[in-house]
Amino acid sequence: MSEVREKAALAKSASAVLNTLTTKQKNDALLKVASALIERNQEIIEANNEDLEHGRQNGTSDSLLDRLKLNEKRIEDIAEGLRLITQLPDPIGETLEVIERPNGLRIKKIRVPLGVIGMIYEARPNVTVDAAGLALKTGNAVVLRGGSSALSSNKKIVEVLHDALAKTAIPTHAVQLIEDPNRSSVDEMLKLNGLLDVVIPRGGSSLIQTVVQNATVPVIETGAGICHTYIDASAKPDMARDIALNAKVQRPSVCNSMETLLVHEQFAALHLSHLTEHFKDASVELRGSEKALTYVPWAVPATEEDFRTEYNDYILNIKVVSSLDEALQHIATYGTMHSECIVTEDEQNAKRFLQEVDAAAVYHNASTRFTDGFEFGFGAEIGISTQKLHARGPMGLPALTSIKYLVYGNGQIRN
Amino acid sequence: MSEVREKAALAKSASAVLNTLTTKQKNDALLKVASALIERNQEIIEANNEDLEHGRQNGTSDSLLDRLKLNEKRIEDIAEGLRLITQLPDPIGETLEVIERPNGLRIKKIRVPLGVIGMIYEARPNVTVDAAGLALKTGNAVVLRGGSSALSSNKKIVEVLHDALAKTAIPTHAVQLIEDPNRSSVDEMLKLNGLLDVVIPRGGSSLIQTVVQNATVPVIETGAGICHTYIDASAKPDMARDIALNAKVQRPSVCNSMETLLVHEQFAALHLSHLTEHFKDASVELRGSEKALTYVPWAVPATEEDFRTEYNDYILNIKVVSSLDEALQHIATYGTMHSECIVTEDEQNAKRFLQEVDAAAVYHNASTRFTDGFEFGFGAEIGISTQKLHARGPMGLPALTSIKYLVYGNGQIRN
The missing domain is CATH 3.40.309.10 (Aldehyde Dehydrogenase; Chain A, domain 2)
Incomplete structure (x- = not known):
């Protein structure tokens, strides 16, 4: 089995557990991750230095190197971002509607996680933590495919995340990082119907077009702004x-x-x-x-x-x-x-x-x-949707949820 | 320009007008269409007979022929379906949320039409009227691509629809029928990003898989039920x-x-x-x-x-x-x-x-x-979504809408 398929299957198995966790269990876990990122910031900075060094050798521009760079202050900001996510209301389990039918059926429409979210993104390693935090808070597992220029940083960050999650109610498998830097791993993610419930691309317009043109998994298009x-x-x-x-x-x-x-x-x-x-x-x-x-x-x-x-x-x-x-x-x-x-x-x-x-x-x-999640009062966002389906504009936590109808009967059959 | 692209562009131009119509204008137009279908039922039955004759010659099964068949009673039912759509509340323009920000910005989240809906479906010609009715009621234009086995019926139905709409506030261009029976017209629809906002397939699992596997336009997957x-x-x-x-x-x-x-x-x-x-x-x-x-x-x-x-x-x-x-x-x-x-x-x-x-x-x-729009109390449905994005379960009128943020300021700039 390929790395992508294997990791997506692990994420899917974790998503069944995630769906049963309480808000407190999820928040406690995210706070532990936030602390671990700060405690182990030197390891992360070291891994990040490898990416920076590699980027310099490849002639990466200063502005891109700056986006890639992590230091104590930036890691503190990333951890603070996670803490802010724990303070947002948890949409999962919310009852959106109760319908009583003349035949006695009671139909409850509730919010549920999407399941497994695939994130495909470019340079900035802070997206690794942001996306994982927003996904986990909404009971979703996540398969992360960051840019190859940040691979060392992302690997270390996910290692820290896994170690921290191991002491919490969230299964470590809930966060998966694709390490294969080849374009083929992106292509494979885009076709993983049945394992991924949605793919969200974040990056330049060429990345977004690649995803829109090739995905068979549902996509939320983000970002391009003229x-x-x-x-x-x-x-x-x-x-x-x-x-x-x-x-x-x-x-x-x-x-x-x-x-x-x-x-x-x-x-x-x-x-x-x-x-x-x-x-x-x-x-x-x-x-x-x-x-x-x-x-x-x-x-x-x-x-x-x-x-x-x-x-x-x-x-x-x-x-x-x-x-x-x-x-x-x-x-x-x-x-x-x-x-x-x-x-x-x-x-x-x-x-x-x-x-x-x-x-x-x-x-x-x-x-x-x-036009921004914080400025609209939604808190952290996973992106800004420029499509009209599912979510539009800054995507707060509800954009990472679906719904489900629970139907309670006492023997009703249809005539 | 191909038939598909030309008609989709006409639909898009009509959608800008549709978005400005009142509920009364839309309902009046749908009632006129309902009357016209009944008044001209003999023409429709004649066209349908051509499809039936053609089907018999091609060895179509009796059960499929029965699904294809229109008679006075069935046309009356179809017209009645349209009248029921006029009685449903109009979601368009509804204010879903008002956010007041500390900087004085006032943000209104309102419901808007999706824009242009592509419907790809099989035998039953009643879908032609249902889909047009649901789309128009929610201010959407629609590009219909029915099965070739119902082409004569669909052409006549859309002719009746156009003639009726010509005397209403709804532009006739808002409903487009693709007459090219070749698979290539479906393929072209699936790639019409920028002209179609969503494609909804209705039919057997092979049709649905074709759409899911090939569309670059966002899709709402419907139907397959094990x-x-x-x-x-x-x-x-x-x-x-x-x-x-x-x-x-x-x-x-x-x-x-x-x-x-x-x-x-x-x-x-x-x-x-x-x-x-x-x-x-x-x-x-x-x-x-x-x-x-x-x-x-x-x-x-x-x-x-x-x-x-x-x-x-x-x-x-x-x-x-x-x-x-x-x-x-x-x-x-x-x-x-x-x-x-x-x-x-x-x-x-x-x-x-x-x-x-x-x-x-x-x-x-x-x-x-x-699991059905009527049984859930939603009224007519455009299908039952089996995906988790955008809409899940029976899709009533709100599933055919998007949202938009209106932001009212008095000179606010970001620091």
Whole structure:
């Protein structure tokens, strides 16, 4: 049996036990894991150093090395993340509905774990702990397939996790790490119907496309964010400036940051030239539509391809539009259904934008950077879903659950 | 552009309009369609006769021809189904949650349509109307790909639908029928990411497997049901008999009927021989495990393959087990997570069964035949989901919806 199939089968056998644990048993176990990560942080840092060294030899960029790097502070943050998960309400077992039927049948709809979650992700080793914590809290087993660049770190982290779980009610088999760094192990996971209940990819768009294109197991698509901010004619100039700047530069590398600024021509005529000075000061490279270039002559012309690109960087497209309709049309064409914003004082236009834009989160007068589990008040998230099935937007604990109908009778049969 | 892509694009353009309609507009339109189906029933019956004639020439079985056949009564039933859909509450626009954040952001979680639903189904032309009705009521456009054996019927039905919709607020493009009878049109639908938001297959297990194995669009898996009834040692003999018989013979052709009866050895020793006489009287062919054959010598031996088969027919496997655990293990191995039942007077065993069996609906002392949208009180259903993502069990209107977060600010930016 292959590593992937064997480990997924072990995870599935553990999931039957997980489903019977109390909230306290799960929380106690996660707290033990949090302590163990801190106690053994030097071992983890050593393993991480191997990954970093390996990355340097392979010419990995500084920014990627920084994402990969673990130190005492970061391990403390990861452990604190686990502790926060223990404080979230446990959705499992919750009764969502009770239906009494005329024939005397009583039907209870309750929340149950999904079963076994497959996580496929890239560099950052903190995802290993986050994903395991969220999965275990919701009674799910998890099969982790991290990036090969973090393999030593992930192996050590999972070793620490297993050692800690061995003293708890959670079976150690509930967390499995795929160590095979080849692409074939990803492909195998994607076809494990019957063993995996869902696969969640987290990473760049090429990883996500690989998963969407090849999985036969149900997928929750996350992440890709080509987000727009539309400044309407009636927008307050200061508010528009603050929101647009925040959406672009507060953290350009994340999925809810802005890639394209749409500006109504009336606003553009009065304020665009001034507004773009702020982007210049923040070292943002601007790419403009033809009309935008008339106000921002130092920008480079934007191509069709630019409007389809998630830069995750200090680069921004600016397009001047003649109407709300043109903005809506642009978003429908180029958006990824993640987060979209209108800045306007016109309530009718705001209402139309919120109604007509098809995205997980649609904002009126606030930065798209708020699309995030913590900012929505859900606590830690396993990702931000950009599909419409099962979960949409920041996925808190309920996104990792399913339901089940319990039907209580006293001999009912169907006529 | 291919037929499939062109029609899906038309459906998508209609879905933007559908999303803005009121409940009354949608209900009025569905009532007009219901009337039109009855007014033009002779045209529909004529078209259906072509399909029947074609089927006879191709040697289609009588039972399949019967499923395909439309007459005045059946068209009246189909129209009545549409009228019932208009009486169901409209989930669209419902506010599911309001979150007030410390920074003043107000986040509203609302129900929205999925967008465009792809339905791939087999013989029965009533699905054409049911699926269109459920989709439209929830503000979704729908691309229908029915079986080639019902193509004339489906074309006429959709023509009637389009003519009726032309006088309503629902755009006629909202309902699209794929007329290409080749398998390639199914394959193309399965890959229409960006145009279809979900594909729902309804039909036999080979159709469903084709869809699951090949779709890159998210799928809701429906239907396959290898359902078990477990008669525990303490079961009341009469209740056990009634429930088991009902689960098998009340309508063997449907997914929630029983395929395998598991019987505790203590119950078997006292009652199995007598119980099986009733199945004999109902012309059910029995296939028994080794132990079962000692009580039912006239049964044929059951093979491993039998336990994995959804007969949908007057055939039943019987297996004698020595414990609840053995029954649970059998169900975990051979079940399809559809509907499972325990008949017992032992509350502890009932509790364990309900907790540990991983299925959409788990019954204590009632027939599995109740897993159905009407029987659960949901009204018409688009299918019974056997997956754990998005929807599980009978899928009422909410299963055809997604959610969206509307975020209201007054200039909030993220620190």
